[in-house]
Amino acid sequence: MQKLTIVKIGGNVIDNSENLHHFLEDFTRLEGPKILIHGGGKIATETSASLGIEAKMIDGRRITDIATLRVVTMVYAGLINKNIVAQLQARGANAIGLTGADGNIIKAKKRPIIKVAPKEGELEGTEIDYGFVGDLDESSVSVSSLTNLLQAGFVPVFCAITHDGETQLLNTNADTIASAVAVAMSSVYETHLVYCFEKKGVLKDVNDETTVVREIRSTDFEHLKADGTVAGGMIPKLHNAFEAINKGVVSVYIGKADELTEIEKGSFGTKLLK
Numbered sequence: 001m002q003k004l005t006i007v008k009i010g011g012n013v014i015d016n017s018e019n020l021h022h023f024l025e026d027f028t029r030l031e032g033p034k035i036l037i038h039g040g041g042k043i044a045t046e047t048s049a050s051l052g053i054e055a056k057m058i059d060g061r062r063i064t065d066i067a068t069l070r071v072v073t074m075v076y077a078g079l080i081n082k083n084i085v086a087q088l089q090a091r092g093a094n095a096i097g098l099t100g101a102d103g104n105i106i107k108a109k110k111r112p113i114i115k116v117a118p119k120e121g122e123l124e125g126t127e128i129d130y131g132f133v134g135d136l137d138e139s140s141v142s143v144s145s146l147t148n149l150l151q152a153g154f155v156p157v158f159c160a161i162t163h164d165g166e167t168q169l170l171n172t173n174a175d176t177i178a179s180a181v182a183v184a185m186s187s188v189y190e191t192h193l194v195y196c197f198e199k200k201g202v203l204k205d206v207n208d209e210t211t212v213v214r215e216i217r218s219t220d221f222e223h224l225k226a227d228g229t230v231a232g233g234m235i236p237k238l239h240n241a242f243e244a245i246n247k248g249v250v251s252v253y254i255g256k257a258d259e260l261t262e263i264e265k266g267s268f269g270t271k272l273l274k
Contacts, residue, residue, distance in 0.1 A: 004150070004189035005034045005263075008178035011041030012198045013257045014080060023196070024084070026260040028091040033150045033189070035181060036095075037158045038084060039174035044075040064131040064171040072171050073099075076159040085157055095155045100134075100162030101169065103145045106177065108134025108162035108170045134162045134170030136177070138247075141184035175237075179244045186248030193249050194268075195237070196257035201269035202238070204229055215271050218242050241272045 007027060013019045027036060045055050048071045056063035064072065081097040088095035100106030111133045118125040140162075149156050158181070160174040175195065182193040202224075204211035216224065221242060224230040230238055241252040255262075255269015262268035 001188070001190040003032045004185055004191045005030050005032065005194065006037065006178055006182045006185070006191065007034065007194040007196060007260070008037045008039075008174055009196045009257060010039045010174065013196060014038060014041035015043070019257065020084075021087070023257045023260065024087050024091060026258075028088065028093045029261060031264070035146075035150075035156045035158070035185075036084070036088075037160075037174055037178045037181065038076075038080060039160050040072060040076045040080060043080060044072045047071050047075050058128055058130070061130065062133075062171070063129075064133050066132065069132045069169060069171060073161055073169055077161045081157060081159040088155060088157070093155045094153055095157050096149065097157045097159070099159055099169070100140075100172070100177075103142065103149075104165070105142045105145050106136070106158070106162045106172075106180070107140050107142075107165045108136050108172050110164060110168065110170060111135050132168065132170050134164070134172035136162070136172065136180040138180075138183070141181055143184050143187060146181070146185065147188055175240065179240055182249045182252075183244050183247045186250070191249050192251050192253070193241070193244060194253040194255070194260070194263065195241070196255065196260065199256060200259065201255045202230060202234060213270050214267075215273065217273050218245065238272065245272060245274050 009023060013023050048055050048068060053067045053071060077099045085095045085097040098105060100108065111130050114128045116126045116128060158177060160172055160177060162170050162172045164170060178193060182191050185191050200209045201212040202216065203209065204213060221238060225235060244252060252272040253263065253269050259268055
């Protein structure tokens with residue numbers, strides 16, 4: 001199988017033009033077919049505020065009402081996506097900017113209303129409606145369409161917008177898109193997934209970036225949770241990563257965007273293996 005590298009970037013890259021410039025230089029140098037997936041950073045929140053649209057969050061997750069959906073579609077699929085595509089073209093990468101609706105490549109399902117059990121002393125629980133948010137499953141990604149783009153020499157650049165196949169656009173978590181695309185493409189490529197974030201990798205000491213754990217296998221995961229090496233928001237990140245590995249992805253990397261070229265040397269961040 002041919003190697004395919006899928007890289008996901010977030011706000012720590014997107015919100016800083018210098019960081020983005022440096023990252024795209026490194027991303028262009030990656031050998032072989034590659035896919036880039038990006039979130040939205042602070043720009044959608046700032047744009048919403050400038051239009052008088054208040055950002056609503058529950059447990060750190062954005063509530064996507066219709067006004068917010070319009071903004072994130074404009075910002076993610078328009079401003080950010082096309083800026084990235086233009087910069088990649090200038091560097092010789094034949095990038096093509098996409099939402100899930102383009103080529104019907106990623107179909108999502110609108111997240112159902114979640115019922116929350118009543119707290120002590122309450123008679124009734126509450127309901128959480130995340131609005132126009134999309135969830136993915138194993139049938140969401142069109143492998144044939146995406147393979148055709150890669151074989152034609154394109155570098156697909158996905159934003160965090162999908163669709164339901166019935167005209168409705170949906171705001172979808174970029175980490176989830178990256179994982180779903182990697183799992184789907186592992187049926188035809190030797191797929192490697194890279195999550196770029198603000199740390200150098202999984203750290204033994206969160207305050208010391210020289211303490212990167214270079215390799216974690218699934219058998220080590222429970223031990224690292226028990227001794228506190230992996231804690232907080234890193235737990236779901238690694239859980240999702242090992243889920244992807246169990247479904248066919250060869251490896252998942254977690255590291256800092258400005259060290260991306262270290263992947264070729266085997267010294268980028270933390271490598272997760274089966």
